[in-house]
Amino acid sequence: MKKTLLVDLDYVICEPGLLKILNDFCGTNYKDDDFEDYIIDDVIGPQEKIQEFYEYYLTQDGYADAVIFENAKEVLEKLSEYYDIHLCSACVMYGVERRSAKLFKDKFEFLMREFPFLDPEKIIFTNTKNIFKADVQIDDRLQNLMGDVKLKLLFDAYHNRKITDDELSKNNVIRVKNWKEIEKLLLENI
Ligand SMILES: [Mg+2]
Incomplete structure (x- = not known):
């Protein structure tokens, strides 16, 4: 077996295409190495903004640029x-x-x-x-x-x-x- x-x-x-979508959302140009913690927690911060980000994420294909x-x-x-x-x-x-x-x-x-x-x-x-x-x-x-x-x-x-x-x-x-x-x-x- x-x-x-x-x-x-x-x-x-x-x-995943998360970073690209996040950069589009924030108008930034971050790279993975810019972070020590999980991107979303680090960059977006408050809970309301995270929700707003995920609302935006829903309009994108996270795997188109994976x-x-x-x-x-x-x-x-x-x-x-x-x-x-x-x-x-x-x-x-x-x-x-x-x-x-x-x-x-x-x-x-x-x-x-x-x-x-x-x-x-x-x-x-x-x-x-x-x-x-x-x-x-x-x-x-x-x-x-x-x-x-x-x-x-x-x-x-x-x-x-x-x-x-x-x-x-x-x-x-x-x-x-x-x-x-x-x-x-x-x-x-x-
Ligand atoms: Mg994982």
């Missing part, structure tokens, strides 16, 4: 021979929760378009990622790596670099920097 792999999308497999990370596609495809891959990604946007359907659609279409080897029946759209049991999980947010998972990998991202090695080891989490590293780790662990 194949091992179960739970893998996140945004900032793990791809850089950039897939180097080797992500190839490694995932290779891993799909040995792992039962479940793509697990959040889709509901703050303040516009009940009108988030467009994000579900844009995300699903992007996944089907770019990753033909992913099983559409194994796509999980949820903001509560800690309820699953899996052999391996990859996510860029530590708070999503608290479930019943044997091997937890934090994908290195601009907003998680402040998390210390100590904090990671306390939570039994290993930081990975790229997909070649993931390939090595996961194929060794079969």
